[in-house]
Amino acid sequence: MSVELYVVQFLTGLANAASLFLVACGLSLIFGVTRIVNFAHGAFYMLGAYLAYSLTIRWQTPVGFWLALLVAAAIVAVLGAVIEILLLRRLYRAPELLQLLATFGLTLMAEDAVRLIWGPEDLVGPRAAGLSGAMTVLGRPMPVYDFVLILLGPAVLGLLWLLLHRSRWGLLIRAATEDRDMVGALGVNQTWLFTGVFALGVFLAAFGGGLQIPRDAVSHVMDLSIITEVFVVVVIGGLGSLTGAFLAAIIVAELNAFGILILPGISLVLTFLIMALVLVLRPFGLLGKPLAQSRTLSHRIHGAWQPLGGVGRSAALAILICAALLPLVLGEYGLGVASEVLIAVIFAASLQFLMSVAGLDSFGHAAGLGLGAYGAALSVQHFGLSMEAALLIGPLASALFAAIAGWFCVRLSSIYFAMLTLAFAQIVWSIAFQWVEVTGGDNGIVGVWPSAWASGATAYYWLTLGCTTAVVLLTRHLTFSPFGYALRALRDSPLRAAAIGISRQPVQHAAFVISAFLAGLAGVLFAFLKGSVFPDTLGIGTSVDGLIMVLLGGFGTVSGSVAGAIVYKMASIWLISNTDFPRLILGGLIVLLVLVFPLGIVGTLQQALAGRLLAGNASVRGRT
Amino acid sequence: MTRLSTLAALLLGLSTTSQSLAADIKIGEINSYSGLPAFTEPYRKGWQMAVDEINAAGGIRGDTLVVISRDDNGKPGDAITAANELVAREGVVMLTGSFFSNVGLALGDFARQKKVFYLAGEPLTDAMVWSKGNDYTFRLRPSNYVQAAMLAEEAAKLPAKRWATIAPNYEYGQSAVAVFKELLKKARPDVEFVGEQWPPQGKIDAGSVAQAVEATKPDAILNVTFGADLVKLVREGTTRGLFRDRAVVSFLTGEPEYLDPLQADAPQGWIVTGYPWYGIDTPAHKAFLDAYKARYNDYPRLGSIVGYALVKSAAAILTKAKSTDTADLIAAARGIAVDTPFGPITFRAADHQSTLGAFVGKTAVRDGKGVMVDFTYRSGNDVLPAEADAAKLRP
Known part of the structure; x- marks a missing residue:
């Protein structure tokens, strides 16, 4: 290998870094000011690309190409502003992750929408007029367009820097990134500041999408293929830091460009390895600062949780009895669906314990489920163990991994914690995906069926129901145990908790392991229900499903996720089975639910109930 | 309630x-x-x-x-x-x-x-x-085997000795490359595989991959990527001269699903499997x-x-x-x-x-669109292992 190769590879890496940075900087800006975890950033990127495609095929001149990109980005930015005004503006005071849920709903809708508008096929736009050739660098041809990108990256960084440091608006943005409550207190109209920043971020995303036209095909999966990568770049750089994002984009792109020279299989997991390493060494990313806690955000508007009273217990028992009697009315398929829903309940309940009780928002909960499933499948396949043994081994496998990963994770907090869990989950996923000899790779492990006694639909349903009941009872019991109180103290006020002698990391670590153990149980049941295990159980999609179920049920509740899981799982199964555009409808439904029930289904019901009690009985006021 | x-x-x-x-x-x-x-x-x-x-x-x-x-x-x-x-x-x-x-x-x-x-x-x-x-x-x-066998047969006729492979990093890509390698080596023991690239499906870093393949100086390239990855690879590879004076053998690229989106960018002279609906009489x-x-x-x-x-x-x-x-x-x-x-x-x-079976032929650009030319239909019968041998592969 020659020096020329390294130079050209470096330049190629720089071009990729510029592409990444252009999308990442918008996300970083938006998060820095509004604290929105904007999952829809990839969707805006995709929309920008689709619109730019439609315009560039009409305007195939050197000026027309760039005009098309700017016009497309401007249109998408206006759309972004409208969405911010109509949807996100209502959510700033809701639990932080709710915006993630809303923007996830938007992403689902966008995927089906582009299919409806632009058709199902991948679209390939024209190359940039005048820039389609190659330039020779040290005897090796390199696309001229790559040099444009290499220049564009620092240019955009420079322009943003000027905007942020040399204009009043930029001053306000920086102030809001630092302390947005203070900015509000000083009389700045935050509403429009947020809208402006959101639109600017969306503009950058859409422009970044358009820039891919000469390099990439435009398709309805573009959004998901970029969003995680961009998130990783933003987190490695440090949230809210543009220079950090720029640096991180260069590191990620260059390591990838050189990594494939040495280890071609590495690109699958490289970015996540880098992220894990950076976060372990620098808990706030390369150039990030500790996140200031917002003073106006009050997640938990209820008073302290109470164990269920007599009425609640009777209702829960009644629900359980009804659930146990379902085999009387349901057929084999209905029971299969019911079992799947119950497994989702276990998964969601285990995540809720981690998120709501321990205050640790995990983006990698799929690792818990997937490791349980793989643990079970491998013990059945390779060691010939029975389902009963697998029911224990699967959760233990999850717990063991959580014990190791958790040690690193609980050292971090908030979004950085979440991203490190994601990194670990992705690393596990890539092992399951690449270690074909053991895990079967993408083809998974098949032939994982239950023992004879549990193979009937009814028996398996009762088994699942038993496990679900045990898990929900256990998480509730833990929540109201001294251990649960310690977790909640740490969640609500780490400082005061430390003052009374609660040691943060061991307590949270224990919660992390317990939660993974329970998710592992869901994984085992899932594996035996489906008869097979595939890497997608470890994928990001599974983690996102878990988050949605918790948020839908009620982030601020003890067991709201039970309702969230039931509603979400049944809705998605029904929609997939009965409509041609399930994502459009499911996404719309999620957005609607977020607007109507910002506290989640159970959270809103509780509040409504409490409101009625307050109106009727003044003495209650003393407690809340 | x-x-x-x-x-x-x-x-x-x-x-x-x-x-x-x-x-x-x-x-x-x-x-x-x-x-x-x-x-x-x-x-x-x-x-x-x-x-x-x-x-x-x-x-x-x-x-x-x-x-x-x-x-x-x-x-x-x-x-x-x-x-x-x-x-x-x-x-x-x-x-x-x-x-x-x-x-x-x-x-x-x-x-x-x-x-x-x-x-x-x-x-x-x-x-x-x-x-x-x-x-x-x-x-x-x-199946994968059938496609690989058809392409390996054509590949064996080429003078190329040094081969590089580009395949998506999952079971499909892995087994396509493995079968192709095995069959080509059987037909041509003098062939060596000098480089391999495994981009993640849907996320190819085409410029870097093209450069890395180019660096191994292969005589011929086996491609298994498809869809958006193929578009990126073709564009970057063409601009960077990766495919110049090199034979390329490519899985499924002649299928309209993958060839049509490329339009005038479609590669020329690649040996592919596919479906030339416009020319089957x-x-x-x-x-x-x-x-x-x-x-x-x-x-x-x-x-x-x-x-x-x-x-x-x-x-x-x-x-x-x-x-x-x-x-x-x-x-x-x-x-x-x-x-x-x-x-x-x-x-x-x-x-x-x-x-x-499938059609094996070469790609060309006609009226600003990718097409397959010089193709023949190969029945699965011609390349599948004999039934008795195949039965032994089953559990």
């Missing part, structure tokens, strides 16, 4: 069975409709046309053929849910379909466990009929093409052929079988001959693989 009533209402909704006529023969079909529309939309058109043709010609011995179709969301787990619904609630007599190999394998294992007949359409993995084959599973499309294909164009005002993709031939095969099996019992269906399917737009095929009794 609300929670309870929603639950009950939804579950009751799931348990009601749909009405059907007594003389319907229902088969279930599962595919990645929402996730992979570029393939599944032409595919659906293909099988819908087949269903109507079959019923217009008197159905299955007088009974109407009904296909109940479900989306698998691109996930094996969801495919199992759909399969359960089709079998337990809709009472279908057989399952058909699927695109992804992992979905196909999951359904194949479901079929074995629940003793249901399963006719797979698209999944390419060799495991479907060999290492994880079972009595209940049959497969229509030419057999009567069987002409009849199909005319009917398809008349009905949909669009040209067929390979997905259309798969969908059409899949339902024709299912109908042939149902017509031949003594009853719709799984055992009778299996007995009927073993060795059955079916007419398809590509000509007659048989489902081999030994490994349940059909002999449907």
Whole structure:
């Protein structure tokens, strides 16, 4: 290998870094000011690309190409502003992750929408007029367009820097990134500041999408293929830091460009390895600062949780009895669906314990489920163990991994914690995906069926129901145990908790392991229900499903996720089975639910109930 | 209480069975409709046309053929849910379909466990009929092995000695490269493989990959990427001169699904497998093409052929079988001959693989569009291992 190769590879890496940075900087800006975890950033990127495609095929001149990109980005930015005004503006005071849920709903809708508008096929736009050739660098041809990108990256960084440091608006943005409550207190109209920043971020995303036209095909999966990568770049750089994002984009792109020279299989997991390493060494990313806690955000508007009273217990028992009697009315398929829903309940309940009780928002909960499933499948396949043994081994496998990963994770907090869990989950996923000899790779492990006694639909349903009941009872019991109180103290006020002698990391670590153990149980049941295990159980999609179920049920509740899981799982199964555009409808439904029930289904019901009690009985006021 | 009533209402909704006529023969079909529309939309058109043709010609011995179709969301787990619904609630007599190999394998294992007949359409993995084959599973499309064998045969004729490979980093890409390597080495012991690239599916860093391949100075390149990755690779590779004076052998690139989006950017002179619908002049294909164009005002993709031939095969099996019992269906399917737009095929009794083949030819650009030229149809019969050998590959 020659020096020329390294130079050209470096330049190629720089071009990729510029592409990444252009999308990442918008996300970083938006998060820095509004604290929105904007999952829809990839969707805006995709929309920008689709619109730019439609315009560039009409305007195939050197000026027309760039005009098309700017016009497309401007249109998408206006759309972004409208969405911010109509949807996100209502959510700033809701639990932080709710915006993630809303923007996830938007992403689902966008995927089906582009299919409806632009058709199902991948679209390939024209190359940039005048820039389609190659330039020779040290005897090796390199696309001229790559040099444009290499220049564009620092240019955009420079322009943003000027905007942020040399204009009043930029001053306000920086102030809001630092302390947005203070900015509000000083009389700045935050509403429009947020809208402006959101639109600017969306503009950058859409422009970044358009820039891919000469390099990439435009398709309805573009959004998901970029969003995680961009998130990783933003987190490695440090949230809210543009220079950090720029640096991180260069590191990620260059390591990838050189990594494939040495280890071609590495690109699958490289970015996540880098992220894990950076976060372990620098808990706030390369150039990030500790996140200031917002003073106006009050997640938990209820008073302290109470164990269920007599009425609640009777209702829960009644629900359980009804659930146990379902085999009387349901057929084999209905029971299969019911079992799947119950497994989702276990998964969601285990995540809720981690998120709501321990205050640790995990983006990698799929690792818990997937490791349980793989643990079970491998013990059945390779060691010939029975389902009963697998029911224990699967959760233990999850717990063991959580014990190791958790040690690193609980050292971090908030979004950085979440991203490190994601990194670990992705690393596990890539092992399951690449270690074909053991895990079967993408083809998974098949032939994982239950023992004879549990193979009937009814028996398996009762088994699942038993496990679900045990898990929900256990998480509730833990929540109201001294251990649960310690977790909640740490969640609500780490400082005061430390003052009374609660040691943060061991307590949270224990919660992390317990939660993974329970998710592992869901994984085992899932594996035996489906008869097979595939890497997608470890994928990001599974983690996102878990988050949605918790948020839908009620982030601020003890067991709201039970309702969230039931509603979400049944809705998605029904929609997939009965409509041609399930994502459009499911996404719309999620957005609607977020607007109507910002506290989640159970959270809103509780509040409504409490409101009625307050109106009727003044003495209650003393407690809340 | 609300929670309870929603639950009950939804579950009751799931348990009601749909009405059907007594003389319907229902088969279930599962595919990645929402996730992979570029393939599944032409595919659906293909099988819908087949269903109507079959019923217009008197159905299955007088009974109407009904296909109940479900989306698998691109996930094996969801495919199992759909399969359960089709079998337990809709009472279908057989399952058909699927695109992804992992979905196909999951359904194949479901079929074995629940003793249901399963006719797979698209999944390419060799495991479907060999290492994880079972009595209940049959497969229509030419497998990875078949495609690799056809291409390796052509590759062996090239003077090239140094080969580099580019394949997506999952089972499909891995096994395609492995089989191609093995077969090419058998035919040409003097060949060496000097480099390999494994970009993640859908996320190829095409510039870096092209550069890395170029650095190994191969005489020829094997490509297994498709879809958006292929577009990126072709664009970057062409600009960077990767394909200049090099032979390229490429899986599936001649299929309209993957060649058409490239338009004028389509590579020239690549040896590919595919479906040149514009140049096949057999009567069987002409009849199909005319009917398809008349009905949909669009040209067929390979997905259309798969969908059409899949339902024709299912109908042939149902017509031949003594009853719709799984055992009778299996007995009927073993060795059955079916007419398809590509000509007659048989489902081999030994490994349940059909002999449907593919077209092998070279790519060219004509009127600003990618096309296949100098192609020939190769039946699966020509390249599949003998039935006795194939049977040994099964568990």
